[in-house]
Amino acid sequence: MSKRNLMRTDLIDEANEVVQHRTKKEKDTLYDTPGIQMNEDRNGRVIITHIETDASGAESIGKKEGTYITLSVPTLTVEDEDGFKQLEQQLISSLNDIHQLLKLSKESTIAVIGLGNKTITPDAIGPLAIDLFHEEMFSLSFEPGKVVFFAPGVTGQTGLETFEFVKAIAEHVKPDLILVIDALAARNQDRLCKTVQITNTGIHPGSGVGNMRNEISFESLGVPVTAIGVPMVVDAPVLVVEAIETVFKVISSQIGETTKASSALSVGSWLRSTDAPINIEAIKPIFGEWTSWSSDEIRALLQEVLPPHHQQLFVTPKETDSWVKRHAELIQSGVLSWLQDDVFSSTSP
Structure with a gap:
């Protein structure tokens, strides 16, 4: 039996090669590493880590080639209205940054997919966010059909791979972008519920907890895939x-x-x-x-x-139900604002 990796994490800034370069001298070394461009910044209370990797850089840190943006508020609490507001504003800004090259417009079609098991609290962020989108369906400012919202459930509930549902939507809707929302795993308890990661590399559903499923990505679907995730669990060991x-x-x-x-x-x-x-x-x-x-x-x-x-x-925090609700609301509100004010606004191309 193969040994399980106790160092597993979905967050790129917890990858070994990045974690091991935390002092200024070590960060300078990482900045000079071929294939990796890393920038850390702060906007108010939000710490923004922007990492670009090419093929060689991706291999050195064990992550896929592409763009990763992590947004962290280390002092965030579940009742922290100001912290969640700042995190939402930065999420909107990061969605604009990561999609600049796609040149989305009023004519674009987008599929928003909420991954996870709604009956397991730490895994319910994706489905709950989709429920919140559905509640707003009749007040959306863009044309019906321009955005599709769907929560496929998990293989244990449906008997089908999540990938098969997403593939069917991609083939039928032919979206210009697939936006995936999911819960992640971290390797540091301090990151739980206080970080949001956005990446254009897609996602492996279940990989953070050792339940690897088919990848949802541009390579597997032929459609650009952006994943938004929040770390909700950490390995007990x-x-x-x-x-x-x-x-x-x-x-x-x-x-x-x-x-x-x-x-x-x-x-x-x-x-x-x-x-x-x-x-x-x-x-x-x-x-x-x-x-x-x-x-x-x-x-x-x-x-x-x-x-x-x-x-x-x-392990997950004891206030997990409250955290999941807050982050589902954060992502739904941030993505909806981005769609209405930036992608499908009257001033869009």
Whole structure:
């Protein structure tokens, strides 16, 4: 039986080659890597990471060739109206940016597909967004038939591959663009529900949780495919690795503070730090040789010792139902504004 990849993620800025270049010096190295163009910016509270890859760059980071835009609000909460508003405005801007070369117009036809299982909360963003689009059908400003909204369900519900439904729509409607909405998987719990990724490379339904289905992309359909996704789950073993690393950082930081002369002046509780680098030599007498292991090596150990059914566990926030509702509303509102105000507006070509 092949070993499962505990490092799997749908987010390009969590891909190994990108994650491993986080310091300024390392980022400069990544910027100079052939085949990868990376730019990070901030607009208000939204952090925007724009990555362009060609064939060689795509191979080096294990992602498809194309454009990836990730929008993150690290401090986002489920009740954060301002954060969601800023995220929506940036989503509209990013949809314009990523579709510049398509030259969409009032004459274009677009298919909006909501992927996922509506009965499983973390996977329901796509279908719920489509439901919200349907509620607005009679108030849309563009011609009927210019945009098709559809949620195909999942293979376990219908008996057919999701790809077959999308292919049938593509053949019947002949859209100029297919816009796919789906839930994603992350490798870092801090990214859950606080990031939106837009890419013109299409999508592999279910790939984030090891349930690989046929790819929905330009290569498979002959139609440009843009995917909008929100990370809703993270591998449970990844949380174990993060917890181990946090323990190492906290104890390393505490040892560093207590050895300083100034620690004798402390009158309050010690402030823990999880941002400082780990002092391996300080914690090795406590935890042993494996403190010098890399995250990849710790994950490999978990892969060996955890039973297969434990490796299939995924974690999602306890407020998942609220997060899913908010993100479905965010995507529906942002995409609808983009369609009405930019693609099908009276000033469009």
